[in-house]
Amino acid sequence: MESILRKSNKISEACRNEGNRLYIKKKFFDAILKYNESLCYSENKSENAGMAYANRSAVYFEMKLYKNCLRNIELAKSHNYPEKNFHILNKREEKCQNLMKNSQTMNNDDEVNFFKLSYEGHKNLTSVANCLELKYDKKYGRHIVTNKDLSVGDIVAIEDPVFQVIKADDRYSTCYNSNVYQRCSNCLNENLLDLIPCESCTKTMFCSEKCKNYSQSNYHKYECPIIDELLQSGIKHIILKILFESISIFNHNIENFKRFINDHSETNLTIFQTFISSKKRENLLLATLSLSSVTEQNENSLEDFIKIFQKTSTLKLLWKDHMGFISGILQKLIIIGNRDIHGIGSWSLRQNGIENHEELKNPSQYQQIIGNACFLFSSLLNHSCAPNIKRLNYKNKNIIIVSRPIKAGQQLFDSYRQNFNLQVKEERQENLLKHYGFKCDCEACMNNWPINSQLKVIDESLLEYVWESHDELPYLIDSKIAEKRFREYCIVFTKHHADFPSAELIVLQECISNCLLSITKPSFQFP
Numbered sequence: 001m002e003s004i005l006r007k008s009n010k011i012s013e014a015c016r017n018e019g020n021r022l023y024i025k026k027k028f029f030d031a032i033l034k035y036n037e038s039l040c041y042s043e044n045k046s047e048n049a050g051m052a053y054a055n056r057s058a059v060y061f062e063m064k065l066y067k068n069c070l071r072n073i074e075l076a077k078s079h080n081y082p083e084k085n086f087h088i089l090n091k092r093e094e095k096c097q098n099l100m101k102n103s104q105t106m107n108n109d110d111e112v113n114f115f116k117l118s119y120e121g122h123k124n125l126t127s128v129a130n131c132l133e134l135k136y137d138k139k140y141g142r143h144i145v146t147n148k149d150l151s152v153g154d155i156v157a158i159e160d161p162v163f164q165v166i167k168a169d170d171r172y173s174t175c176y177n178s179n180v181y182q183r184c185s186n187c188l189n190e191n192l193l194d195l196i197p198c199e200s201c202t203k204t205m206f207c208s209e210k211c212k213n214y215s216q217s218n219y220h221k222y223e224c225p226i227i228d229e230l231l232q233s234g235i236k237h238i239i240l241k242i243l244f245e246s247i248s249i250f251n252h253n254i255e256n257f258k259r260f261i262n263d264h265s266e267t268n269l270t271i272f273q274t275f276i277s278s279k280k281r282e283n284l285l286l287a288t289l290s291l292s293s294v295t296e297q298n299e300n301s302l303e304d305f306i307k308i309f310q311k312t313s314t315l316k317l318l319w320k321d322h323m324g325f326i327s328g329i330l331q332k333l334i335i336i337g338n339r340d341i342h343g344i345g346s347w348s349l350r351q352n353g354i355e356n357h358e359e360l361k362n363p364s365q366y367q368q369i370i371g372n373a374c375f376l377f378s379s380l381l382n383h384s385c386a387p388n389i390k391r392l393n394y395k396n397k398n399i400i401i402v403s404r405p406i407k408a409g410q411q412l413f414d415s416y417r418q419n420f421n422l423q424v425k426e427e428r429q430e431n432l433l434k435h436y437g438f439k440c441d442c443e444a445c446m447n448n449w450p451i452n453s454q455l456k457v458i459d460e461s462l463l464e465y466v467w468e469s470h471d472e473l474p475y476l477i478d479s480k481i482a483e484k485r486f487r488e489y490c491i492v493f494t495k496h497h498a499d500f501p502s503a504e505l506i507v508l509q510e511c512i513s514n515c516l517l518s519i520t521k522p523s524f525q526f527p
């Protein structure tokens with residue numbers, strides 16, 4: 001059944017009224033979320049959009065975000081804000097301009113400078129340190145090796161996703177689906193919550209006209225009528241997003257898409273191949289599809305996908321006319337979905353959002369998963385239950401940081417699931433076999449490294465030092481202090497690394513991770 005129009009002025013008004021109540025209570029973050037929801041529900045050409053923009057401008061004014069305030073006043077005026085009330089906006093506009101002249105305005109532009117590659121980038125793949133090489137062998141398949149000794153704290157890759165989708169829920173919010181009202185569905189940036197809605201559905205916002213146009217001409221037209229279902233479907237959403245974007249690469253002509261795939265059926269590209277660096281979308285697609293090439297091609301059930309393809313006439317027609325081809329691509333994408341998709345974590349823009357949650361004493365829990373993404377380099381990293389790198393998200397990028405010293409010639413290992421200290425070997429191995437199809441024989445598995453409660457203390461004074469640091473870290477909010485601590489801890493870890501896995505070094509690793517999370521904390525948040 002074709003989806004019905006879901007815009008509703010009634011819901012839009014109710015959201016705006018709720019936003020107004022929150023605004024009076026100075027709960028500015030939640031007020032904007034409600035105004036954004038109101039925008040998404042406002043029927044085309046109704047006053048509701050203008051009213052929501054106008055009210056959002058009031059929040060930005062209070063927050064001294066004058067540029068955003070002015071932008072929202074303009075949006076209000078061009079979206080049917082009642083002319084009889086223009087004088088209110090004009091007054092706010094004038095005040096804003098005067099304040100901008102006379103005062104230092106708040107801004108959120110101070111990029112963290114910390115995240116830079118520790119080595120020069122590859123000539124054609126500048127996001128990855130040039131000391132990293134792609135290797136292949138029978139046991140590990142493709143894997144990444146360093147040709148230089150790497151130190152703890154080295155940043156060896158800063159990677160953008162090639163495909164990404166937003167995740168609907170924000171676990172700290174009582175507002176259902178609230179993440180979609182906080183971030184651009186195309187690039188996942190929150191843009192200080194200054195977002196514009198999709199004109200057709202109620203669960204998609206964009207940070208700019210550019211993202212809106214890109215999304216609408218490339219994939220959103222397929223997902224828009226079924227967005228509610230897709231947002232609830234987790235990994236299936238990214239699988240379909242990759243498929244829809246791929247179709248758009250070939251101007252929505254499936255015959256061209258088929259021809260391209262047939263012509264390249266023997267091509268086994270990775271992100272390292274030089275011509276990928278041209279970032280042509282079809283090459284990125286080939287590198288994505290080749291992620292599935294080493295695994296045994298299981299026949300996965302397509303039942304759920306077939307159901308989705310019956311939801312709109314466009315999708316129905318696509319399925320009817322190209323069932324064999326689409327099934328083949330979906331089979332590959334399901335393997336990628338199960339194996340190569342990473343969650344993207346980010347801080348909330350709500351100040352003290354976590355303080356209400358007593359159990360959240362550890363900054364590693366402060367970030368929430370805001371989306372799922374496919375990263376072409378990170379997906380080439382193999383697993384160890386005692387990894388030597390750590391993945392961190394900053395501005396939706398995957399940042400790869402060395403967490404234990406790695407000698408030249410050694411492989412870089414990520415951890416796909418629980419590390420050795422958090423789960424017993426039998427359970428880890430069973431999970432890895434079931435989900436990733438290999439029997440883990442990492443050093444932790446081979447040497448029966450103990451879980452946390454059985455770890456030995458080797459250096460009592462170091463343990464005392466790390467616990468003290470560990471306990472004060474959740475309250476560490478200054479990113480400059482966090483950077484300093486991070487460097488200090490990396491040096492201490494390196495000095496003692498031969499004792500790994502001792503109890504104190506595991507806690508120290510946690511301190512290092514917590515520093516990194518503190519560094520990524522936004523400098524500006526809404527109350």
Ligand SMILES: C[S@@+](CC[C@H](N)C(=O)[O-])C[C@H]1O[C@@H](n2cnc3c(N)ncnc32)[C@H](O)[C@@H]1O
Nearest residue numbers: 139140141142294339379380381382383436438
């Ligand atoms: C994300 S991919 C990593 C890159 C992969 N080696 C390749 O060639 O595409 C995950 C897959 O790599 C293989 N793999 C990862 N870690 C491994 C390990 N420690 N030992 C053997 N195979 C591993 C498994 O086939 C797993 O499903």
